[in-house]
Amino acid sequence: MNKTLLSKSTLFFLFINICVSIAAFSQQKIVKPESLKNKSIEEIAQLITDKKIGEPYEKQFFEGKDKNEHLDNLIDLGIALYNLKNYKQSITYFIKAEKLAKEIKNDKLLFFSVMKQSHCFLQIWKNEKAIQAYYKALTIAKASKNINQEIIAYSGLIAVLPLIGKADKAIDFSNYALQLVKKSSFNNKKNHVRLLTTIADAYLTKGDYQNVQTYIDKGIFMAKKLTFKEGLLDLYIKKGRVFRHKKELNLALEYLHKATSIMEKDSIAHKFFPFVNANYYLARCHFDLQEYNESINYLQKVTSFVTDEDLEKMNVIDAYYLLAKSYVKIDKKDKAIELLDKVIELKGRVESKKNKTINEFYEQDSVKLLNQIEGLQGQLKKDKTTKTYLLIWIAMVLLALIALVLIYVRKQQANQKKFKTLLQQINDLELNKNKTDYTNNQLKKNKKNLMINDDKVIDIVKKLNKLEAQEYFLNVNCNLRAVAKKVKTNATYLSQIINNHKGKKFNDYINDLRIEYAVKKLKSDKRFRSFSIKGIATELGYKSDYSFAKHFKNKTGINPSYYIKEINKLAEEEK
Template structure:
């Protein structure tokens, strides 16, 4: 990751060629300057031109273009991976917007800034920016940008595994179009995009009929407008669905047709296209072709450190391709890279079922190990049988020993937890997690009265047990206590020493611990029902946070509580 001292760079070392071009730049409009600056994801970032743009806007006292320059600088900083500088520049942008009442421009800029964070893999930051922009769109009643924001928010929710919420958001985007003032052509484009995102989510859910239904609707609308590059993305999605249905030749034809319609516009576009084609060839057992395309995709793209978490599918496919072509060394290399991406992947998509990932890794390792043994070792059937039996016995003994150790540890943890419950007052919390890394370390910039109102509001919501609702999130809580998510986050961080999500999880788990101990009927519920009762959508999420706070699985805790009765 590259970090530049941008302020020093911009104010001291402005390149000579900018002065040489000054006369020609002065004749250009702001639109022409923006064209020169170009798309940050495709070329070297022109901080010099952005600085010139800002100076021109100041000289001409053009408020809207001064705002645009600030927004461009933030976007460029994100694309250049200077996230601290970008974050520090956001509040001045908001203040400038508020001072000059630039609500419409702010929404558009926040969308672009969120997009920049999104493409850098910072999904949490992107989501915060999108939600902030969404609140503003409701004030200025801009349906067009609101539709784009909903699709981005839905895509993030889908990418972290929250498919139900993603589908709800996409359907909301379609409902919005029915009430919008879009022109006929714009309306068809917007609908096609909503159908495309719906298809992607159904494809992730392996609901192939629904995925095909929506991508066909998107393609039908796009054929009318004859947008070849938009058609390219839809055809690729169609090919992925055909791959799921083992329609391999149709998938290959659609991918090649997509390439002819509109060639990849960037390295990232090439990465996805080559990977899709490589996956088809892998399914067709044309392993050499698959290996060539997927390896070319990674070589061309040159994956950066912060992007490793998104590369798991690529490394897994490449490991398989090399395995089938007999290059065990390279297969092992990419398998190792795939294993390393699992941890990064789980940080980005925190609701993904980690156990399935790890199991998939183990299965692949065992398969590869078997191939290596068949290739390199010539042992008799009896030796294999003896070795296998020995391993099984050792594993069984190991599992048995681990079981008894874990059982004893869990019983000790339960006793300690029970003692803590008995010695804890009503005003105290049984578990009080502290986060080592806080999103906002200080709330000094918040007026004391505002800070006090936020804490009082949180206390009232605690008393009303609002945290038990599944829609309890920072956005809804902030709205209920008449503040914004930024202030809410800072106050929670500084007062409680934890991030907002940790704060809510602590409240839920404390509630669950006490109620399970005291309520016989509640103990008879299924884990899924208990999870829903205390605000979680899934039993997995509830169990994860319960164990994180207590060291115990909820099922073990319930069983031990029942034994006391």
């Protein structure tokens, strides 16, 4: 009986094993890849990246290829995946291409692979990795002494550096890249326009709307001449932004409509950013004109156009936020709350990825957004008194704004007054450059219980005056002991002499000389004004910019940055 049961059990398991084997065999037959011969590279890319069936297709695609063909196939796959917006997989193949290109010493495709990695990182907002890849590409270009490649790498850096608060560095690179263009085959070609567009972005990020105009106008002229629609489209949007900043809204709308007209009439590659940006700035112009329904229409074009994978991009979040504000203006607070919730959610998503290039607006205003949501929810629950409360709130905000404006205006007036007084003092000093030497009679009048020989005092004062003329006070090591050693006396006597004959303590004496030097030098030397505050402080012998700014304000009543700005204004007016 037991043997019969065992025999039946064995037969049963044997039957199950055969079934599983047949199923596995049939599954293998299903997985066996069809020929890739007649398929496009995009179709091949989709098959290879399919986790369930991709491996045999990848094996077939690369089978029998030498290293050069293998490298070409890696590049083709990377490009196809980039076009399919599968950026993470695209990076994988471009990294493989980079390694193989380095191995077979193909500098051209090595540079191309690294640059394409940068573009992919940008698309998924991995800006720090994009910068690293651009620097790597720049190193490759410099090593191979390829000017065109250098310009392309610099263009990438110029585009990304402003996103991490390095707009000044981007502008430095811009000046160098423009010099390189003149020596390259890009001069007056489409890549020249692309560089000008990228430089314009850096100036816009910095908020320098005055200098950006030059690059935009030059780029538009060149793009028209080359019939370069993509470049013209981007530059028209930037021109619209500049006019909006200048409050010339009709001109802003004119250029933004020119941009949308290009997108309607022509086939534009990589349409996402120009489409979103053009409609967003059209909406902002109409919002400024208090045409809120028009603003909503343009923003709805944006929200209809974007996909889920676009939602974490900052220009998309900007669009949702402006749409919420527009709904508030037409009293559709339910929709506004829904959209503001979405903005908070999207912002949270970006923060969770620890993206260090989050827009400054969202860093500072997350609490403000939450307060707005709470305020709107409260308004919806209220009855007829809601409007009254809203009016009161608006009135309070207006009063607060008026107060802030008044404070600002008064402060500006006070600063202007101090600035003019300071200028007059500088002019007076310049008219009286030759100071009168101390005489014995003057020393006698000034001397207060100073137990030291008069001739010795005169000698020390003369040496002090000589050190002033030599600008020793600009030395970072200029202190009481060092000066005492220079005038051949001790620190105590020197301190007493300065107290009696300069009317101040030693530290005040040195600080006054440095600040007096600074205000005159800044007024007369344009190059000196271009230094950073820290750079100016170092030139004056200060160990920190804080110390310099503090003493400058104590002496003049205004900050050094304000003084420089006003001097620059005067210089512009005199041209």
